[in-house]
Amino acid sequence: MKPIFQKLPHTRGSSFIFERYVSPRFETPWHYHEELEIVLCDGGFGKKVVGNHTSEYQEGDLLLLGGNLPHLFQADDYFYRDNHEQKPAAIVLQFRMESFGQLFFDMVEMEKVRMLFQRAHLGIEFFGEVKVRIRDILKENIHESGMKRLTSLLTVLSLMSETSEYQTLSEIGMLGVSVKDSERMHTVFDLIFKNFRDQITVEQAASLTNLSKPAFCRYFKARTQKTFVDYLTNVRLEHSCKLLRETDLSILEICFESGFNNLSNFNRQFRKRIGCQPNVFRKGFRWKEIQSES
Template sequence: MELHLLNRSSKTDSSFSVTHNSYPHFLKVWHYHPEYELVFLEKSTGTRFIGDSIQKFKPGEVILLGKNLPHMWLNDDIYFMKEKDKSAEAIAVHFKEDFLGGDFYQSPEFAHIGKLLKRASRGIRFPISKRQNIHEEFMSLFVKDPFLKVMSLLRLLNKLAKQRNYELLSSAGYLNAMENQGNERLDKVYAYVFDNFKKEVSANEVSDLIGMNPSAFSRFFKRTNRKPFSQYLNEIRVGYACKLLLENENTITQVVYESGFNNVSNFNRQFRKIKQMSPSEYIKFHKEGI
């Protein structure tokens, strides 16, 4: 899965952009950009890839992405069928960290928003309840008055910064990997893993891919990612397994092999290690809301 740099800068005289996207399906491109991205999902379902996080998405969720964090919203297969009358809709806001000035978030009044943006380096999902009227707040961003538009964005960021219920998406170790974007060898490794994690992948074949011996590759990968290659691979597989577990047609045994694990016991062990709960507990937690 090749990583692309996209231009998300404002094409108007505004310091940030707000768009209402409505397509048969979302852009099927693994990409990143220097702007922060704030998204409200209005319609459609599928799989959300953010850093090394792989999860199902559904309408009503709010996502805040930090600068240069790779991501992709991949709609379910039904959205790519021409005979199906489906649409994918979202409101997306893109802004640079310094769009209000370099020291803006250092002031006491806005320091909490600065902390929110730091957390966004891993990607944040906010489970919004219906009573919060978050959609109306996103719609207020389309006001024509530029001053009111900025105030609407600050009011929205203020609300999200005060939310106690949120989920950090990609792993902490992934942040260090992001610092190496543009490193041709690492880009090849990440792309290869995303394309092949469902089958057997060895450190030897990956090291051959980038012209390093296995020992040197092991040291190189651990130094740049702060985790062994095997752990990184298992985290990708468990992330994909989480997505499969929430699809009703899959049994846990099917998920084990579809996500790249070769036996149930190893899957259960790695899943608990990464998610701090068993696969069945994960299903119950997300489907019953406990």
């Protein structure tokens, strides 16, 4: 499948898309489109790429993606293998600013929403109370039509523009990439996500993209602001954090399950990039869980 510029069809009687999509593996490749996009992950877990940002996604995650911002959601092999009857799902709203009329967002009342759209060029992830409120609005109104459908979108945008419970994702703005460029990046992401538990070399990635090793290194660094090795290490550490949060596997088991070949290297990389040792990270997360339940 080619990751391409995607032309989104609008449903009859609506100026924007508001649908729940269910997919065996989120097959939509690395792609971009003119529309802004609100994504509520409504089932499954895996990896997400937003601009030059890569991290895990899980059910309940809520994002706003700017127009022409390349992105990809890929269900994890574990979910696909262990959940034969449940498929990854997402509630998606896709809209253009022009859908509301040429001058709608120029109104003074829309100043915070305009600022929200500017931040969305980097991708935004929401958390906390605002995420819960927006999740409820989306689920309650997905089958509505007419003004109720439109009002729900405006209410969501208002909540997103007012909250401080968010983080931007991509370190750089990435707008509109060519089909050839997208194909190369998708090939590399596919290699990393499917094989990060095993040994992967720069030479492997370079050969898949038909570039020499030096040319590939320059290309990948220009696209992601990271070296291939740093990017791969970040993916492995994201996965290790997920296992530390959600499983009772030992630190040694997590080390090898995340693609690190020895415990000392795992501990060193974790401390360097996360800021603490893996066991401290796990204790801190579980302490927060206890505090939130009390």
